Amino acid sequence: MIECLIFAVFSFACLGYFSKNILKIKRNISLGRKLDRSDKKAERLKTMLLVAFGQKKMFSRPLPAVLHFCLYVAFMITSLELLEIFADGLSGNHRLFRSSLGSFYTFIVSFIEVLSVLALIATFAFLSRRNLLKIPRFQMSEMKGWPKLDGNLILFIEIILVSFIFTMNGADEVLYNNGHAHGSSTAGSYNFAVSQHLGPLLFDSFSNSQLHVLERIGWWGHIVLVLLFLNYLPYSKHFHILLAFPNTYYSNLEKKGKFSNMESVTNEVKLMMDPTADPYAVPAEPVAEPQSFGAKDVTDLTWKNLMDAYTCTECGRCTSSCPANITGKLLSPRKVMMDTRDRLEELGDYKQKNGKDASDGKSLLGDYISEEELWACTSCNACVDECPVNIDPLSIIIDLRRYLVMEQSKVPSELAGMLTNIENNGAPWQFSPTDRLNWANED
Amino acid sequence: MADCLAKGEIPEILFWVGCAGSFDDRAKKITKAVVKILNKCKIDFAVLGTEENCTGDPAKRAGNEFTFQMQAMMNIQVLDAYEVKNIVTACPHCFNTLKNEYSDLGGNYNVIHHSQLIQSLINDGKLQIEDKSVFKGKKITFHDPCYLGRANDVYDAPREMIIKLDAELIEMKRCRSKGLFCGAGGAQMFKEAEPGKKEVNIERTEDALETKPDFIATGCPFCNTMMTDGIKNAEKEDTVKVLDVAELIANAADL
Ligand code: SF4
Ligand code: SF4
Numbered sequence: 001m002i003e004c005l006i007f008a009v010f011s012f013a014c015l016g017y018f019s020k021n022i023l024k025i026k027r028n029i030s031l032g033r034k035l036d037r038s039d040k041k042a043e044r045l046k047t048m049l050l051v052a053f054g055q056k057k058m059f060s061r062p063l064p065a066v067l068h069f070c071l072y073v074a075f076m077i078t079s080l081e082l083l084e085i086f087a088d089g090l091s092g093n094h095r096l097f098r099s100s101l102g103s104f105y106t107f108i109v110s111f112i113e114v115l116s117v118l119a120l121i122a123t124f125a126f127l128s129r130r131n132l133l134k135i136p137r138f139q140m141s142e143m144k145g146w147p148k149l150d151g152n153l154i155l156f157i158e159i160i161l162v163s164f165i166f167t168m169n170g171a172d173e174v175l176y177n178n179g180h181a182h183g184s185s186t187a188g189s190y191n192f193a194v195s196q197h198l199g200p201l202l203f204d205s206f207s208n209s210q211l212h213v214l215e216r217i218g219w220w221g222h223i224v225l226v227l228l229f230l231n232y233l234p235y236s237k238h239f240h241i242l243l244a245f246p247n248t249y250y251s252n253l254e255k256k257g258k259f260s261n262m263e264s265v266t267n268e269v270k271l272m273m274d275p276t277a278d279p280y281a282v283p284a285e286p287v288a289e290p291q292s293f294g295a296k297d298v299t300d301l302t303w304k305n306l307m308d309a310y311t312c313t314e315c316g317r318c319t320s321s322c323p324a325n326i327t328g329k330l331l332s333p334r335k336v337m338m339d340t341r342d343r344l345e346e347l348g349d350y351k352q353k354n355g356k357d358a359s360d361g362k363s364l365l366g367d368y369i370s371e372e373e374l375w376a377c378t379s380c381n382a383c384v385d386e387c388p389v390n391i392d393p394l395s396i397i398i399d400l401r402r403y404l405v406m407e408q409s410k411v412p413s414e415l416a417g418m419l420t421n422i423e424n425n426g427a428p429w430q431f432s433p434t435d436r437l438n439w440a441n442e443d
Numbered sequence: 444m445a446d447c448l449a450k451g452e453i454p455e456i457l458f459w460v461g462c463a464g465s466f467d468d469r470a471k472k473i474t475k476a477v478v479k480i481l482n483k484c485k486i487d488f489a490v491l492g493t494e495e496n497c498t499g500d501p502a503k504r505a506g507n508e509f510t511f512q513m514q515a516m517m518n519i520q521v522l523d524a525y526e527v528k529n530i531v532t533a534c535p536h537c538f539n540t541l542k543n544e545y546s547d548l549g550g551n552y553n554v555i556h557h558s559q560l561i562q563s564l565i566n567d568g569k570l571q572i573e574d575k576s577v578f579k580g581k582k583i584t585f586h587d588p589c590y591l592g593r594a595n596d597v598y599d600a601p602r603e604m605i606i607k608l609d610a611e612l613i614e615m616k617r618c619r620s621k622g623l624f625c626g627a628g629g630a631q632m633f634k635e636a637e638p639g640k641k642e643v644n645i646e647r648t649e650d651a652l653e654t655k656p657d658f659i660a661t662g663c664p665f666c667n668t669m670m671t672d673g674i675k676n677a678e679k680e681d682t683v684k685v686l687d688v689a690e691l692i693a694n695a696a697d698l
Pocket of ligand 2: 311312313314315316317318319333334337386387388389390391393
């Protein structure tokens with residue numbers, strides 16, 4: 001009884017804290033500008049199923065894809081097991097679903113056990129990839145400190161978690177073998193794929209009371225770890241487990257070459273080009289909130305950009321395919337996403353403390369991302385194409401660039417020349433427009 | 444175009460030459476190859492000539508939306524005045540901008556890249572490859588222009604053309620959607636690169652040279668320049684030629 005109570009209080013506290021963090025993230029994402037992605041529902045659903053659920057884009061690199069898939073499926077199926085743990089924990093029962101599900105129960109738990117073993121193998125492989133093989137994309141400067149620890153921490157948690165699962169099932173199995181199973185005195189076996197062998201192997205020498213304790217340790221360790229992990233998610237790159245789904249659903253479905261049109265500019269250009277327009281006329285519809293051109297801080301980006309930032313898995317596929325980064329330039333699209341997230345967290349917390357309109361005087365542009373990084377981007381879309389969860393670092397880069405150019409007039413001098421040429425003679429080079437057809441008359 | 448209108452004709456398709464195709468000496472050759480192909484197939488086409496203006500692409504990529512939209516609006520006015528419906532262009536950047544970005548500003552056209560046009564001409568039997576011996580058995584590798592491939596998902600048209608030539612198409616290790624960019628796009632062409640350890644076009648040319656090609660084919664005047672420079676840098680200009688797909692076809696069709 002007291003165990004049930006502790007369980008109830010502990011889960012309630014963990015779930016409560018988790019919800020609080022989710023709300024915070026939701027609030028932060030909604031600091032972004034409006035963007036309508038409510039169209040094309042069927043296509044969106046399809047994208048989500050393929051990219052997030054089916055992990056389509058992961059498979060361009062088969063080895064990590066298979067390993068990651070093991071972890072992913074294990075995670076999804078193990079969540080099912082949590083249902084029973086909760087039911088047992090709150091009601092004080094033991095393996096509540098076993099009697100009603102019968103052999104299907106044996107199948108499900110066996111399935112979970114096999115997956116757990118696969119996940120364990122994947123975990124060791126990942127740990128060695130990250131720490132022994134020195135894969136370049138895990139060693140870059142933005143991956144020092146917390147991001148590196150974050151990447152490893154989950155793998156350690158996974159190992160401990162799997163140990164708890166097998167302690168629980170293994171001890172239970174031996175108890176059953178000894179005729180000391182919960183609520184029955186006949187000896188038998190659960191017939192779970194792994195623990196029916198592993199249990200006797202590990203725990204045969206223990207007494208029944210020790211086995212009871214072990215089983216409890218496994219059970220409690222398992223659920224406590226899961227609940228703690230849940231609360232660790234919002235602080236970690238592993239938040240993508242949840243956000244990958246909405247983030248791919250709201251993907252940009254246009255051709256990648258298309259950059260967003262800036263309505264605010266269109267209106268001004270129309271005014272300039274239309275001789276009959278009366279610049280002093282009152283606009284027909286009230287003009288929306290005055291907005292600067294381009295983005296200086298996270299609040300100038302769209303909510304989708306911000307959701308992207310929270311979804312980023314820090315895998316570095318974008319950076320490892322970025323021509324600027326490959327050739328040693330400062331730019332790393334992964335860093336752009338990580339900066340956006342860090343800045344958003346910082347600003348969100350600040351606004352939470354000091355009120356909605358408070359400003360801390362810092363900004364994404366300048367304090368986090370430098371001009372040099374921005375100008376190194378070639379707009380080649382490789383990063384967008386690579387990202388396994390359909391993140392678009394390029395649109396953030398372009399919006400920051402627009403701010404540099406249109407609000408601050410900070411343009412590298414050669415580009416300024418190019419722009420003047422376009423404005424004056426309709427071509428990026430200094431040629432006279434009257435020479436445009438010369439090619440037709442040369443031999 | 445103005446001449447056509449004077450005669451009261453509206454040509455079937457407008458050939459958008461683009462700034463590189465109009466002014467750059469190397470790219471002018473591509474322009475001429477395209478024109479030869481169009482003439483050969485008796486396509487009813489016209490060019491804007493001196494009325495053509497930069498699409499504004501480099502300005503947009505550089506973040507200057509004002510300059511872009513001014514250019515776009517001017518071009519849309521000209522295009523609409525001539526009642527243009529179909530556009531073919533030899534530059535993936537013009538292609539992307541005209542096709543994807545003019546529609547938000549009221550310019551709606553049916554835009555195709557010259558590789559798509561040529562491919563459909565071949566498929567419809569309008570264009571015959573007369574002399575297959577020119578490229579027979581030659582190794583050709585295709586460099587995907589970012590704004591054709593990744594940006595607009597056109598990967599197959601240029602490849603099918605190369606196969607039609609009876610040439611051996613070899614893929615680089617980074618190809619199609621994984622293709623590495625050439626070094627020019629996104630307005631990079633017009634400025635010095637940021638400090639780094641290597642120029643992008645050199646890296647990309649190394650990819651291409653790994654396939655030991657006789658020709659490097661591309662579909663973009665800027666890629667062409669970058670790859671040509673890369674080849675020069677590797678001192679391979681005697682053995683490896685950089686050609687646009689239109690030039691490959693024009694050579695083989697003996698135009
Ligand atoms: S679009 Fe920019 S950031 Fe993305 S891969 Fe290309 S150069 Fe790198
Ligand atoms: S943006 Fe995408 S590809 Fe890049 S690190 Fe994040 S998840 Fe990986």
